[in-house]
Amino acid sequence: MSLLVVGSIAFDTIQTESEIRHNLLGGSASYFSFAASLYTPVNLVGVVGKDFPQEFIDHYHNKGVDTQGLQIKEGETFRWWGKYSRDMNHRETIETKLNVFGTFDPIIPESYQSTPYVFLGNGLPSLQSKVLDQMTTPPKFVALDTMNLWIDTQRPALLDVLKRVNALFLNDEEARMLTGHNNLIQAGRKIMELGPEIVIVKKGEHGALVVSGEGLFITPAFPLESFSDPTGAGDSFGGGFMGFVAREDNTSFDTVKKAVLHGTVVASFTCEAFGTSPLENLKYETIEKRMDQFIQLAYVC
Ligand code: AMP
Secondary structure, eight states: OOOOEEOOOOOEEEEEOOEEEEEEEOOOOOOHHHHTTTTEEEEEEEEEETOOOOHHHHHHHHHEEEEEEEEESSSSOOEEEEEEOSEEEEEEEEEEEGGGGGGGGOOOOGGGTTTSEEOSSOOOHHHHHHHHHHSSOOEEEEEEEEOHHHHHOHHHHHHHOOOOSSSSEEEEEHHHHHSSSSHHHHHHHHHHTTTTTTEEEOGGGGGGEEEEEEEEEEEEOOOOOOOOOOOOOOOOHHHHHHHHHHHHHHOOHHHHHHHHHHHHHHHHHTTSSSSHHHTTTTHHHHHHHHHHHHHHHHHOO
């Protein structure tokens, strides 16, 4: 089953203790698309400026991502610069230049309006609602990602769109901020009262927690010996999760648990090198091998 993603497309500058890389292809929709396209066809909606090279658009095409929904506007592409602490656990945003993303108006092409699986990447909640308004056939499953900025500044609009989604992805700090609960299970249950029936709390190197009406599920992260750049790990997790669910065309709790493991494994590849290249070079057989390793490492079975 096909999958629609709406989100940011960026030129990223990524700085670690030892290295700095400029003008990498980035943005939530890029990481998500490359991850999800390993499982299922992806329809991309986003905006870039006239400075966005054809070579980057070819990267999407090489992975079979449909770019009919990619708008190319007069002006410059969104730019983001993140700098990691020595232990890579903290990230500071050095610069955000919204450019054409600042006036992004997501238009869903007619051929995408019946896509059964939808991922609303991190962005202005009112625009996330606008995407859902354009779906002529109600999607089977909608997931949304958000961040502290929107919880802080756009709470009413965020609460509106949350009523319309099946799953919410957010990190532990954001779950606490949204609900006022320190305990993540309590926070998850509180979020369920706001609309989503599944809450997926990402905990970075500590893995993920799923809170749902059908039960709880936890997973550790895949332990990596070579860790270069965690940028986009959350979006890659979302892409692996949603790609798996859409491919299986099933949203049972059993499938959700397997999807969380796929998301975790796909995200681990993203962290092994800078930017989207590890995902772009990834083969499905390599994911399967790491899944087997992960299950051996993490579970008694
Ligand atoms: P993550 O590491 O999962 O938080 O995702 C990092 C990606 O998010 C980078 O490629 C950035 O280009 C993109 N990004 C950073 N800030 C924003 C923002 N305010 N809205 C949308 N995307 C953003």
